[in-house]
Amino acid sequence: MTRKPLIAGNWKMNMDHAEGVSLLQKLAWTLDDANFNYDNAEVAVFPPFTDIRSVQTLVEGDKLNIVYGGQDLSDKDSGAYTGDISGAFLNKLGATYVLVGHSERRTIHGETDAICADKVQAAYRHGLTPVLCVGEGLEIREAGTHVDFTLEQLRGSIEGLSSEQAETLVVAYEPVWAIGTGKVATSADAQEMSAAIRAEIEKLYSADVAEKVRVLYGGSVKAASAPEILGEADVDGVLVGGASLDAEEFANIARFDSK
Numbered sequence: 001m002t003r004k005p006l007i008a009g010n011w012k013m014n015m016d017h018a019e020g021v022s023l024l025q026k027l028a029w030t031l032d033d034a035n036f037n038y039d040n041a042e043v044a045v046f047p048p049f050t051d052i053r054s055v056q057t058l059v060e061g062d063k064l065n066i067v068y069g070g071q072d073l074s075d076k077d078s079g080a081y082t083g084d085i086s087g088a089f090l091n092k093l094g095a096t097y098v099l100v101g102h103s104e105r106r107t108i109h110g111e112t113d114a115i116c117a118d119k120v121q122a123a124y125r126h127g128l129t130p131v132l133c134v135g136e137g138l139e140i141r142e143a144g145t146h147v148d149f150t151l152e153q154l155r156g157s158i159e160g161l162s163s164e165q166a167e168t169l170v171v172a173y174e175p176v177w178a179i180g181t182g183k184v185a186t187s188a189d190a191q192e193m194s195a196a197i198r199a200e201i202e203k204l205y206s207a208d209v210a211e212k213v214r215v216l217y218g219g220s221v222k223a224a225s226a227p228e229i230l231g232e233a234d235v236d237g238v239l240v241g242g243a244s245l246d247a248e249e250f251a252n253i254a255r256f257d258s259k
C-alpha cells in the first residue's frame with residue numbers, strides 16, 4: 001500500500017490570528033496557482049491555539065483542502081487545569097491532527113514519555129490523529145545511540161496504544177540538533193530512523209500496522225532539501241517549522257514531487 005505523504009507546518013509561537021489567516025490564504029492561493037494536486041499529498045498546518053477558530057472559518061468558508069491541528073493538548077478532558085486545552089475543544093474546531101511531545105514541550109515543559117502516552121490517548125478519545133514527536137539531542141547522536149534512544153521514546157510514548165489506534169498514528173522524527181539550526185539531517189539519517197521506527201511498530205503490533213503508520217522527518221526542512229528526504233522509502237512526509245511561515249517556501253515543499 002502507498003502511504004499518502006503528509007506535509008505539515010508547525011507555526012510554533014508565531015502568527016496571531018490575523019497573520020495566520022493571511023498566511024493560510026496565501027498558501028492556498030499559491031498551491032492553487034501551481035495547480036497543486038491534493039491527491040498527491042496532504043497539507044496540514046499547526047497554528048497557535050488562538051488562531052484555530054479563524055483558521056477553521058477560512059478553511060470551511062473557502063472550502064480549502066488544507067487541514068489543521070493543535071500544537072499540543074491536555075491529557076485531561078476538562079476541569080481545573082488553568083491554561084490547558086482539551087482535545088474536545090480542538091475537535092469542535094474541526095482539527096484533524098494534534099502534535100504530541102514536540103521536543104520543545106519535552107524540554108521546556110518537562111513532558112515525559114508517560115505524559116505523552118496519556119496525551120496520545122486523549123487525542124484518540126477526542127477523534128484527533130496524534131503526530132507524536134520523537135528524536136535525539138546532539139550528545140546522543142554523537143554517541144551513536146540515537147536509534148535506541150528514539151525507539152525508547154517511541155515505546156514509552158505509545159504505551160497502551162491498541163493496534164487499531166496505532167494504524168492511524170503519525171510519528172515525526174525530529175532530531176533536536178536539526179531543529180531551528182539550519183543543520184538538516186541527511187536523507188540517509190531520516191531513512192535510517194524512519195525504517196527503525198517502522199520496524200519497531202512491526203515488532204510491537206504487526207507488519208500490517210507498520211505498513212500503515214506514517215513517519216515524518218522534521219528539522220530545518222526547506223524546499224531544497226525536501227525532495228531527497230521525501231524520496232526515501234520509509235519517510236512519509238515532513239514536519240516543517242520556520243519554512244512553514246513562508247507561504248511560497250512551504251508550498252514548494254508541498255510540491256516536492258513536481259518535475
Ligand SMILES: O=C(CO)COP(=O)(O)O
Nearest residue numbers: 010179180219220241242
Ligand atoms: O520543530 C520543527 C517542526 O516541528 C522543525 O523546525 P524547523 O523546521 O524550524 O527546524
